[in-house]
Amino acid sequence: MNISEVLICYIGQTLILGIEERRIYLKKIIVPCGLHCIKINHLGVALGGQEVLKDINLHIHCGSLNVVIGRNGAGKSTLIRAILGDISHTGNIEFKDRENGRIQKLKIGYVPQSLNVEKQTPVSVYDMMASYQSNVPVFLMRGKKIRREIKEHLKLFEAEYLIDKQVCNLSGGEQQRVLLSMALMNSPNLLLLDEPVSGIDKNGMELFYRTIYQLKNHYDLAIILISHDLDYVRQYADKVILLDRGVLKQGNAREVFQSPEFAQVFESRKEEK
Amino acid sequence: MHFFSWLQYDFMKYAFLAILVITPLFGLMGTMIVNRKMAFFSDALGHSALTGIAVGVVLGVNNTNVSMVIFAVIFALLLNFINSRVLSATDTVISVFSSCSIALGLAILSQGGNFSRYSSILVGDILSITPEEIAYLLVILVITLVFWVFGFNKLLAVSLNRTLAKSLHISVGWMENLFAVLTALIVMVSIRWVGILIINALLILPAASARNISENMREYHFFAILFSVFSGILGLIISYFVNVATGPIIVILASIIYFATYFWGSRFNG
Numbered sequence: 238m239n240i241s242e243v244l245i246c247y248i249g250q251t252l253i254l255g256i257e258e259r260r261i262y263l264k265k266i267i268v269p270c271g272l273h274c275i276k277i278n279h280l281g282v283a284l285g286g287q288e289v290l291k292d293i294n295l296h297i298h299c300g301s302l303n304v305v306i307g308r309n310g311a312g313k314s315t316l317i318r319a320i321l322g323d324i325s326h327t328g329n330i331e332f333k334d335r336e337n338g339r340i341q342k343l344k345i346g347y348v349p350q351s352l353n354v355e356k357q358t359p360v361s362v363y364d365m366m367a368s369y370q371s372n373v374p375v376f377l378m379r380g381k382k383i384r385r386e387i388k389e390h391l392k393l394f395e396a397e398y399l400i401d402k403q404v405c406n407l408s409g410g411e412q413q414r415v416l417l418s419m420a421l422m423n424s425p426n427l428l429l430l431d432e433p434v435s436g437i438d439k440n441g442m443e444l445f446y447r448t449i450y451q452l453k454n455h456y457d458l459a460i461i462l463i464s465h466d467l468d469y470v471r472q473y474a475d476k477v478i479l480l481d482r483g484v485l486k487q488g489n490a491r492e493v494f495q496s497p498e499f500a501q502v503f504e505s506r507k508e509e510k
Numbered sequence: 511m512h513f514f515s516w517l518q519y520d521f522m523k524y525a526f527l528a529i530l531v532i533t534p535l536f537g538l539m540g541t542m543i544v545n546r547k548m549a550f551f552s553d554a555l556g557h558s559a560l561t562g563i564a565v566g567v568v569l570g571v572n573n574t575n576v577s578m579v580i581f582a583v584i585f586a587l588l589l590n591f592i593n594s595r596v597l598s599a600t601d602t603v604i605s606v607f608s609s610c611s612i613a614l615g616l617a618i619l620s621q622g623g624n625f626s627r628y629s630s631i632l633v634g635d636i637l638s639i640t641p642e643e644i645a646y647l648l649v650i651l652v653i654t655l656v657f658w659v660f661g662f663n664k665l666l667a668v669s670l671n672r673t674l675a676k677s678l679h680i681s682v683g684w685m686e687n688l689f690a691v692l693t694a695l696i697v698m699v700s701i702r703w704v705g706i707l708i709i710n711a712l713l714i715l716p717a718a719s720a721r722n723i724s725e726n727m728r729e730y731h732f733f734a735i736l737f738s739v740f741s742g743i744l745g746l747i748i749s750y751f752v753n754v755a756t757g758p759i760i761v762i763l764a765s766i767i768y769f770a771t772y773f774w775g776s777r778f779n780g
Contacts, residue, residue, distance in 0.1 A: 321677045347677040352670050357775075358545070359724035360670070368666040369678055374659050375666065376541070376731040403725055404670075423678070 273299040275343065275427055275459055279328035282312070282319050289315050291483050293328070297459045297476075299426065302449060304470045305463045306493075307480035308502055313463045314350075316480065317429050320461070321347055332426060346425030346458075348416045354405040362399050362407075363387060366419050390418040394448065410441040417448070421456070428452075430462045442466065446473050467494075467503075516750040521637045525756065528639045529742040531647045532700055533712075535654055537738030539696055540717035541730055542662075542689065546669045550601050551589060551690075553710040554608035555697045558585045560615030560706065562698070563628065568618060579698045585611065586694040590686055634705025636746070636756050643703075650699050657692060665689055666727070708757045715764035716741070722768070722775035737767050 280293040290312045297303055305313050319326040332343035354360060364375045366387045373380030384400075391397040394414035399407065407415065420428060430449075446469045453460050453475075464470050470477060470490060477493040479486040485498040493499055516522045543552050559578055562585075566577030589607060593600055619628050664685050667675040676682050701709055720733035745760030752759075 318673060321673060323673045323676050345677055347674055349671045349674050354670065357721055359721055359726055359730040360545075360666070361726040364666070364727045365670060368663040368670070369674065369680075372660075372663060374662050375727045376658065376662050377728070379728070401726070429677075 273426060273457070273459075274333050275299075276331040276333065277320070277328070278331065280316075280319060280330070281327040282315055282324060284315070284324070289482065290319065290326075293484055295478065295484070295487070297427070297461065299457055299459045300453055301475040302453050302460045302462065302473060303476045303478060304474040305461065305478045305480050306465075306467065306470060307485075311481045313480055314431055317347075317431050317461070317463065320427075320429060321345060343427060344423060344425045346420035346423070346428045348413070348420045348428070348430045350431045352404060352412065352416075356405055358403065358405045360404050361401050362391070362396075362404055362415050363401060365404050366390075366415070366422070369419060370422050386422070387418075390422050391415065393421065394418050410438075410445070413441075413445060414448075421452075424458075426458055428458050428460045430460065442469065449473070516747060522746075522750065524639050524641060524644060525636045525746055526743070528636055528644050528647060528703060529746055530739070531644060531651050532703070533716075533738040533742035534735050535647070535651045535696060535700075536712050537716045537735035538654060538658060538731065539693060540713045540715075540738070541720070541734050542665055542669070543693065543713055544717040544721060545666070546689075548693075549710065549714050550604045550608075551586075552693055552697060552713050554589065554604050554611070555582055555586060555694055556701060556706050556709045557608050557612040558582050558615075559631065559698060559701045560619065560628070561585075561611040562615075563631070564615040564618035575698075578701075579695065582694040582698045583691050586690040587687060590690045594683075594686075631702060632706050633755060634701065634703050634708070634757050636703045639703050646699055650696055654692060654696065657688070661685060661688065705757050708761045711761045711764065712738070712757075715761070715768050719764070719768040719771040722771035723778075733771075737764065737771075741767060 275295075275297040277293055277295040277297070280290065280295075281288065282290040293316065295303075305316065307313055315324065318324050320330060330343065352365075363379065363384060367373060367375050367380065367383050370387070371380055371383040373383055388397050388400055391400060391414075394417055396411065396414040396418060399411055399415060402411075404412070404415070449460060449462065450473050452458075462474075471494065474490050476487065477490050478484060479493050479496070479499055479502065481502060485502065486493050486496045488496075517526070543549060558581060562578030562581030563574045565581055566574035569577065571577045585607075589604060592603055592607075616625070619625050664675070664680050667678070667680055668682050668685050672682055697709060697713075704712060716734045716738035717730075719737050720730050724730040724733055741760050741763035745763050746756055748754075748763075749756040749759045
């Protein structure tokens with residue numbers, strides 16, 4: 238790589254960073270206080286008589302990016318759905334204000350893997366977001382207040398120009414940004430992302446992880462992310478959770494990636510391929 | 511022959527009023543049925559009308575309308591329940607139930623060779639509607655409108671992603687069941703006038719046509735109701751002048767609109 242290439246690369250990166258900084262600063266910034274924590278105690282899930290998850294214990298701090306990895310069918314999505322309350326589970330989830338030990342109601346933002354929209358579905362981004370967040374009937378009229386609110390949140394991810402587009406015509410990356418803006422609308426304490434990187438190209442992935450990274454630095458929330466891309470996990474995760482029906486190993490990226498449990502799960506997968 | 515000559519008959523006046531109530535109702539309801547991919551479901555509900563009547567006959571109920579409505583509501587809730595439990599393809603499960611129920615109905619009603627008494631329900635006859643029955647339809651229309659104003663957002667949210675809706679504390683099960691029951695009520699209250707064979711076409715076609723050319727929910731509803739009312743009124747008038755059953759003419763018009771919007775949509779909406 239010669240000097241001019243390095244220079245271009247450098248300028249490019251500062252440009253991208255500049256955009257992201259602006260994006261985040263548009264919204265009032267709440268610096269994570271580090272005083273909240275979410276505790277998951279002895280969580281277990283049985284589906285159809287089969288134990289899918291057992292005795293999961295996790296301690297999640299606000300302002301941290303926690304990434305769940307594991308082979309297919311390890312129960313990653315089930316874990317997310319159990320935390321959401323979509324499927325019943327044993328054990329409990331506590332949300333604590335560490336300052337006075339008060340137990341509060343946990344607000345969860347969720348970014349689903351995909352939406353149930355086929356081609357030609359006449360649902361615009363506004364329709365979708367208003368249907369989840371407002372009582373103004375979307376088939377009848379457009380609420381001014383909610384529209385402004387939606388636009389503001391879309392701006393965080395530079396997606397405000399998408400507001401009147403049909404959801405089914407969005408690219409993978411655009412859909413992701415819209416869903417992220419929506420998840421932030423009721424200022425959650427915990428953000429759950431279910432394998433959000435499918436259908437996004439390499440550039441989009443990089444941007445996605447940077448956005449998440451900025452998000453956790455500037456908002457008072459904890460993030461749990463399911464991921465397949467171990468390179469990004471190594472780069473961005475504060476905590477990695479290796480899951481296979483139970484927690485095999487948790488800790489920072491290096492600890493987990495060098496553990497024998499990690500080798501076992503991911504080496505055997507390579508052999509299968 | 512004057513164009514408005516048909517309005518001099520009372521039965522035509524009533525039929526006209528009935529269409530003014532039924533068609534917007536069907537247009538409205540159809541939008542959600544198509545969105546939720548429940549076309550099979552509403553079809554099965556229509557078929558269950560025969561079984562409902564049959565059950566009424568067997569139990570010796572005087573007013574088979576009552577047994578028909580009760581049976582349809584139970585049938586709808588049952589289908590919903592099985593849908594949420596059984597993981598095999600929804601359309602298969604619904605087909606099984608639908609054919610089972612229609613066979614049962616036909617078997618019972620045809621006992622002793624009496625089926626011709628009930629055959630009018632297959633095609634329907636809007637010309638025989640009475641003012642009192644129009645009032646029932648109006649009540650259902652009002653209920654549906656209220657439900658739509660207060661519940662439509664939630665229904666849409668559930669249809670886009672159930673888990674996401676649940677995470678925002680929307681009562682997913684309740685909304686799904688309410689919608690199923692409402693669909694059952696609407697189908698049952700109008701089935702004598704519209705007929706089992708074509709009721710589903712009237713529910714699905716306007717919404718399907720609107721989908722071809724709409725980009726958001728407001729356009730979708732506007733066009734669905736417009737197409738529904740338009741084909742309803744025009745169908746009634748045409749059927750009067752050419753002396754053909756009203757229902758089929760309405761469906762033919764609605765189909766023409768569907769194809770027209772399909773070509774329009776694929777040409778201009780990419």
